Amino acid sequence: MDPTIQDASALIIDCNATSRSLMSAQLRDLGVGTVRQTPRVKDARVMLEHQTFDIVLCDYHFDASDSSGQDLLDELRREGLLPYATVFVMVTSEATYAKVAEAAEAALDAYLVKPYTSASLAERLASARQRKRVLKEIFEAIEAQDFETAANLCMARFEAKDRYWLYAARIGAELLLRLKRFGDAKVLYEAIIAAKTVPWARLGVARTEVASGNLQGARRTLENLIGELPDYADSHDLMGHVQMEQGELREALKTYQTAATLTPGCLLRLQRCGSLGFYAGERAEALKMLERAMSQGLRSKLFDMLSVVLIGLMRFDNKDHKGFKYAHDALIATLERTPGSIRLQRFDLVFRGLAFLLERRVGQALVVAREFTEHAGSGSFDLEAASLLTALWLRLSSQEVELDEMMPVLRELGMRHCATKASTEILVAMTEGHAGAAEQFRDCHQQVFSVAETAMRHSMRGSARTAVELLIQQGERTRNAKLIDMAGLVLKRHAEKIDGAQALAEQIEVLHGRYVKPMTGAPGKARATGGVALRAAAPAGAETA
Numbered sequence: 001m002d003p004t005i006q007d008a009s010a011l012i013i014d015c016n017a018t019s020r021s022l023m024s025a026q027l028r029d030l031g032v033g034t035v036r037q038t039p040r041v042k043d044a045r046v047m048l049e050h051q052t053f054d055i056v057l058c059d060y061h062f063d064a065s066d067s068s069g070q071d072l073l074d075e076l077r078r079e080g081l082l083p084y085a086t087v088f089v090m091v092t093s094e095a096t097y098a099k100v101a102e103a104a105e106a107a108l109d110a111y112l113v114k115p116y117t118s119a120s121l122a123e124r125l126a127s128a129r130q131r132k133r134v135l136k137e138i139f140e141a142i143e144a145q146d147f148e149t150a151a152n153l154c155m156a157r158f159e160a161k162d163r164y165w166l167y168a169a170r171i172g173a174e175l176l177l178r179l180k181r182f183g184d185a186k187v188l189y190e191a192i193i194a195a196k197t198v199p200w201a202r203l204g205v206a207r208t209e210v211a212s213g214n215l216q217g218a219r220r221t222l223e224n225l226i227g228e229l230p231d232y233a234d235s236h237d238l239m240g241h242v243q244m245e246q247g248e249l250r251e252a253l254k255t256y257q258t259a260a261t262l263t264p265g266c267l268l269r270l271q272r273c274g275s276l277g278f279y280a281g282e283r284a285e286a287l288k289m290l291e292r293a294m295s296q297g298l299r300s301k302l303f304d305m306l307s308v309v310l311i312g313l314m315r316f317d318n319k320d321h322k323g324f325k326y327a328h329d330a331l332i333a334t335l336e337r338t339p340g341s342i343r344l345q346r347f348d349l350v351f352r353g354l355a356f357l358l359e360r361r362v363g364q365a366l367v368v369a370r371e372f373t374e375h376a377g378s379g380s381f382d383l384e385a386a387s388l389l390t391a392l393w394l395r396l397s398s399q400e401v402e403l404d405e406m407m408p409v410l411r412e413l414g415m416r417h418c419a420t421k422a423s424t425e426i427l428v429a430m431t432e433g434h435a436g437a438a439e440q441f442r443d444c445h446q447q448v449f450s451v452a453e454t455a456m457r458h459s460m461r462g463s464a465r466t467a468v469e470l471l472i473q474q475g476e477r478t479r480n481a482k483l484i485d486m487a488g489l490v491l492k493r494h495a496e497k498i499d500g501a502q503a504l505a506e507q508i509e510v511l512h513g514r515y516v517k518p519m520t521g522a523p524g525k526a527r528a529t530g531g532v533a534l535r536a537a538a539p540a541g542a543e544t545a
């Protein structure tokens with residue numbers, strides 16, 4: 001074992017006290033300086049979110065728990081909450097190829113099959129820690145958020161077929177997807193498949209197809225993968241995302257329900273299914289899943305407070321005053337811990353407006369709705385905020401009061417946020433059967449599509465400048481991210497033929513910075529509900545939580 005082992009910290013996750021004691025003794029014999037233990041996945045998740053460990057020994061199976069060690073690892077990796085430098089060792093008594101291979105592929109560090117010897121543990125740890133040292137430059141670049149450098153280091157190791165190139169290839173592929181270098185990412189994933197056919201590499205190919213806009217290609221890849229490996233939950237996640245992007249809410253819900261059934265203890269999948277069930281109109285099932293997620297993970301960084309707001313809406317609709325107050329109290333407690341969060345402040349506006357309606361104080365509720373509406377012009381006012389503002393106005397309109405101002409407000413929201421079929425269906429779902437509002441949102445989507453279509457016709461007929469100017473004008477008027485992005489793409493393609501291209505580029509850059517927020521991949525990143533990004537990441541220095 002390397003001499004730095006005495007400075008290492010380790011976490012043991014196992015529901016069996018005897019096993020924990022044995023593993024703790026083995027680690028201390030190997031020289032590990034600090035060893036902590038926990039019997040529950042729920043507690044381990046919180047510990048790993050708030051503290052960095054050099055080594056994690058995690059049992060695969062937990063009695064009386066829906067979560068497995070695999071579920072925990074998948075969540076932490078997917079959300080970027082487990083540093084690459086941490087050695088994660090899966091311990092399993094299920095010596096079947098499928099389980100062991102799944103653990104090895106996801107962890108990429110080591111696995112142990114019970115019963116094992118101290119020598120086996122030492123060998124696995126020494127090998128994994130050696131790999132971490134060889135790839136140290138890559139991990140340091142990732143920790144410094146210098147993803148370009150980290151990706152290039154991975155590519156160089158892959159191209160030279162240097163030591164641990166396959167391991168570096170997977171890390172590199174993930175980074176390249178983040179950097180939108182889709183072609184390079186696909187090369188790495190396909191090389192991994194050629195070296196050893198593994199499901200996560202084939203899933204990676206599908207992810208590159210999704211990221212580059214080839215939804216049909218991704219769907220074919222995923223259909224084949226799901227057909228061969230129906231129990232691979234991550235492929236169902238991505239298929240649900242594709243179905244959502246194509247506006248198929250109910251099909252996406254079925255797909256996500258399959259993923260949640262395969263991993264019943266996964267907090268993120270519980271919330272995703274519950275949220276999508278809400279939008280698809282299956283409210284009873286949605287409430288059950290979201291409240292289960294709330295009871296399991298309210299303290300976790302993986303818990304999204306949007307779940308609490310949706311619970312509040314459903315409790316309001318059921319006239320459940322007690323359940324509504326419980327949800328609101330949970331939000332207030334979180335808001336007290338992060339008082340500067342604009343996002344949580346907006347959630348509180350929804351609760352306050354609904355609370356006034358429960359008390360039949362419609363005038364005060366209207367004041368709150370107008371206050372929330374004032375936020376709609378800001379750059380951080382995303383699809384999530386638009387959907388909740390829609391929900392509040394629609395519940396106000398059901399109070400037998402005339403609200404002439406509601407439809408103009410919803411129209412502005414629609415022109416800005418009905419950029420895709422998926423986002424349009426989310427807003428339609430929030431209209432609660434109000435035919436006029438639903439029709440207006442669909443009309444907004446058609447208008448946005450018509451502007452884009454007109455611009456493309458100008459571009460194809462040789463009037464690229466006219467196309468760009470139209471998209472800039474309409475993008476500024478509507479604040480629609482799709483039109484602003486499209487203006488940039490058309491200008492980039494035809495810049496050499498357009499007089500004053502630089503001035504147009506500057507206009508687009510201003511609009512892009514104001515209304516088109518990049519999605520981040522770091523902890524605290526913008527969440528996606530049902531495969532649709534409802535939140536925009538905050539501008540640098542802003543706090544939206």
